Amino acid sequence: MHLLVCGGTGCRASASDSIVESLKQELENKGLSDEVQVIMTGCFGFCEKGPIVKVLPDNTFYVEVKHEDAVEIVDEHVIKGRQVKRLLYQDPEKKQSISDSKHMDFYKKQIRIALRNCGFIDPENVDEYIGRDGYMALGKCINEMTPQDVIKEIKDSGLRGRGGGGFPTGLKWEIASKNNADQKYVVCNADEGDPGAFMDRSILEGDPHAVLEAMAICGYATNASKGLIYIRAEYPLAIKRLKIAIDQAREYGLLGKNIFGSDFEFDVELRYGAGAFVCGEETALIHSMEGLRGEPTIKPPYPAEKGYLGKPTNVNNVETFANIPVIINKGANWFNKIGTEKSKGTKVFALAGKINNVGLIEVPMGTTLREVIFEIGGGIKDGKKFKAVQTGGPSGGCLTEKHLDTPIDFDNLIAAGSMMGSGGMIVMDEDDCMVSVAKFYLDFTVEESCGKCSPCRIGNKRLYELLDQITQGKATMDDLQRLRNMCEVIKDTSLCGLGQTSPNPILSTLDNFWDEYVAHIKDHKCPAGQCKDLMKYVVIEENCVGCTACVRVCPVGAISGEKKQPHYIDPSNCIKCGACIERCKFDAIIVK
Amino acid sequence: MSHIKVKIKEKDLNTIKQICKSFNNEPKELINVLHKTQEHFGYLPAEIQEVVAQELNVPVAKVYGVVTFYSFFTMLPKGKHPVSICTGTACYVRGADNVLQEFKRQLGIEVGETTEDGEFSLSCLRCVGACGLAPVVLVGDKTYGRVAPDGVKAIIDEYKK
Numbered sequence A: 001m002h003l004l005v006c007g008g009t010g011c012r013a014s015a016s017d018s019i020v021e022s023l024k025q026e027l028e029n030k031g032l033s034d035e036v037q038v039i040m041t042g043c044f045g046f047c048e049k050g051p052i053v054k055v056l057p058d059n060t061f062y063v064e065v066k067h068e069d070a071v072e073i074v075d076e077h078v079i080k081g082r083q084v085k086r087l088l089y090q091d092p093e094k095k096q097s098i099s100d101s102k103h104m105d106f107y108k109k110q111i112r113i114a115l116r117n118c119g120f121i122d123p124e125n126v127d128e129y130i131g132r133d134g135y136m137a138l139g140k141c142i143n144e145m146t147p148q149d150v151i152k153e154i155k156d157s158g159l160r161g162r163g164g165g166g167f168p169t170g171l172k173w174e175i176a177s178k179n180n181a182d183q184k185y186v187v188c189n190a191d192e193g194d195p196g197a198f199m200d201r202s203i204l205e206g207d208p209h210a211v212l213e214a215m216a217i218c219g220y221a222t223n224a225s226k227g228l229i230y231i232r233a234e235y236p237l238a239i240k241r242l243k244i245a246i247d248q249a250r251e252y253g254l255l256g257k258n259i260f261g262s263d264f265e266f267d268v269e270l271r272y273g274a275g276a277f278v279c280g281e282e283t284a285l286i287h288s289m290e291g292l293r294g295e296p297t298i299k300p301p302y303p304a305e306k307g308y309l310g311k312p313t314n315v316n317n318v319e320t321f322a323n324i325p326v327i328i329n330k331g332a333n334w335f336n337k338i339g340t341e342k343s344k345g346t347k348v349f350a351l352a353g354k355i356n357n358v359g360l361i362e363v364p365m366g367t368t369l370r371e372v373i374f375e376i377g378g379g380i381k382d383g384k385k386f387k388a389v390q391t392g393g394p395s396g397g398c399l400t401e402k403h404l405d406t407p408i409d410f411d412n413l414i415a416a417g418s419m420m421g422s423g424g425m426i427v428m429d430e431d432d433c434m435v436s437v438a439k440f441y442l443d444f445t446v447e448e449s450c451g452k453c454s455p456c457r458i459g460n461k462r463l464y465e466l467l468d469q470i471t472q473g474k475a476t477m478d479d480l481q482r483l484r485n486m487c488e489v490i491k492d493t494s495l496c497g498l499g500q501t502s503p504n505p506i507l508s509t510l511d512n513f514w515d516e517y518v519a520h521i522k523d524h525k526c527p528a529g530q531c532k533d534l535m536k537y538v539v540i541e542e543n544c545v546g547c548t549a550c551v552r553v554c555p556v557g558a559i560s561g562e563k564k565q566p567h568y569i570d571p572s573n574c575i576k577c578g579a580c581i582e583r584c585k586f587d588a589i590i591v592k
Numbered sequence B: 001m002s003h004i005k006v007k008i009k010e011k012d013l014n015t016i017k018q019i020c021k022s023f024n025n026e027p028k029e030l031i032n033v034l035h036k037t038q039e040h041f042g043y044l045p046a047e048i049q050e051v052v053a054q055e056l057n058v059p060v061a062k063v064y065g066v067v068t069f070y071s072f073f074t075m076l077p078k079g080k081h082p083v084s085i086c087t088g089t090a091c092y093v094r095g096a097d098n099v100l101q102e103f104k105r106q107l108g109i110e111v112g113e114t115t116e117d118g119e120f121s122l123s124c125l126r127c128v129g130a131c132g133l134a135p136v137v138l139v140g141d142k143t144y145g146r147v148a149p150d151g152v153k154a155i156i157d158e159y160k161k
């Protein structure tokens, strides 16, 4: 018997390590340590209901487990073979508990290729990876395939880069393989800069060997003997697990010289990012690895011609790599049957925001936004109304109701005015102001622009200022035209992908939520009630019973009044935090 | 505060030299050297940057250029209890800004500053990977999930002597 405990960042934040300890302790108390193993795995994906504990072989899926529950799980489930009913997942609609994750709406429509091992294996133990066909693909490549065969297989699979651009991976490898040099490099881009996304991190934390194996396969195909993983220093757990994985792979002869008895050699090193979004851009990433400021340079030359230290370098994203071993094992023809005509396979999304089931999901390309948000995601939180979904992070756009039935793939999302991006998917409800959302992203871009070219450095700042004016009700209709023009100029003239896409959050909200912009400007109103400068908190005297609850909760002491008398909010002190509204039981406070 | 002067002790000077040496004093290892140095000292004041520049044989301006480019590097010491508010998108749509404002108010400092007594410092970061618990706040290594503005005081009180 195995007890799998989620060790992803989300669940660890809810103290899943203490669950592991309590379970181990309890098993020892009962003398069962030898028969039952407790394993800390990578992310199960269902972060909303974490921490999660899964029992094998019967597949029981416990949610929101606390360390105190360890005794009951051991006593009831392990010893007596009875499920602990109160820890099972409750289907919110059918109101019944579901014990096997296979039957949950959250998992039903998912196909897990890149995430195949996350939540199933102990990422710190190479034997478990090998037990699930790990390193078989590398063996197959070296023993049975020529580098050209490998490239052809990847080309035939139709795999496109998951880091945002969607460039065909096989073609990229082919270009790198044709450039001759005494030294070539394979780089894994694990910079994951999209704020609100954690796909790559979860793969590295849950299945680090998959990425190492794929990098070695890429090295074999492109004739490169050195691999580098550029990872954010903010991901300590992923770094730790990668280090362990590299050591174990070296020990087993899966990295290093004479891999699988051949004369192929390949080794992997880590390089650390230091918190700069633009370093996710491949030329900037390479400069950062060389110890410089992470500023992009004009392409061409592409990294495949002149990359790290001036040598041909193949850069791929973490998730792209995670697909490779499966494609080699199961064949291109298996992979290219999944997905849509031009986008094959699956995509991992970090589903978050105002949605019931926040988590990490992997769906076949061609799944609709509606299926993702309402079936897998379980709909909008607190029964509110769906307003928009943002994909593509700071480079993407907001899609609305009318896009819900669009099948998700690279080309459809671009046609709809957004993009796939790396896989962040943020759901927004009626309380979210779209002008503020655009402003949020521009704030990010302004902070992260490297400053090398002026359209991006200065232009984005101006865009931000205009949006700020709009949210304060100080803009004119002419400003909207100015906003749009400037967006176009910045898109056309910026040096790198950051500036070329940074106006997208504005353009897509202008297209889809024009009326909301106009309301801020003409009526000085924020329809979502979020722009603080456009609102005022007032007490409705008839409803106020003078219970003083609001006085106690107001963090700045802006509310005054006698007990049992109507209260008053001083607008000059009020910071519009909304704490009083939440506390008032009599609906006596409103926002005007 | 960016001009605070520090005097580097003999022992610390040797530590920096050791770190540089462990990377063969190679200029292309500058970022790794800075990571290790900051890990050891907690921050990278100008005086430390000068030593690194000397050891790697690069201009101080280059070291400074790199330190200021990357947000992970800081030239100011952090508080004993560094407070970081996640301002990633998921946390933003679930109200991180209100939480941030409340921390600023309660601690009386802006983002990037440290309280006079050196106890707390305040910073923002983007997505800590716990979006299910949004809005998320970190104090040191400890993560707090689903933080509301009226829960801020209780968090700060936990760390007050």
Ligand SMILES: Cc1cc2nc3c(=O)[nH]c(=O)nc-3n(C[C@H](O)[C@H](O)[C@H](O)COP(=O)(O)O)c2cc1C
Pocket: A160, A161, A162, A163, A164, A165, A166, A167, A169, A189, A190, A191, A192, A193, A194, A277, A278, A279, A280, A281, A282, A283, A315, A316, A317, A318, A320, A321, A422, A496, A497, A498
């Ligand atoms: C501003 C900017 C940020 C980027 N950030 C990332 C990132 O965090 N992770 C990533 O894999 N690719 C990122 N990319 C895309 C990379 O430049 C590159 O296209 C990608 O790593 C190639 O791998 P793929 O073909 O496997 O997708 C970014 C691009 C730009 C312009």
Ligand code: SF4
Pocket: A278, A295, A296, A448, A449, A450, A451, A452, A453, A454, A456, A457, A494, A495, A496, A497, A498, A499, A500
């Ligand atoms: S577009 Fe922005 S991030 Fe890219 S090079 Fe220009 S200034 Fe730097």
Ligand code: FES
Pocket: A195, A196, A197, B086, B087, B088, B089, B090, B091, B092, B126, B127, B128, B129, B130, B131, B132, B134, B135, B136
């Ligand atoms: S956005 Fe805050 S944890 Fe992801």
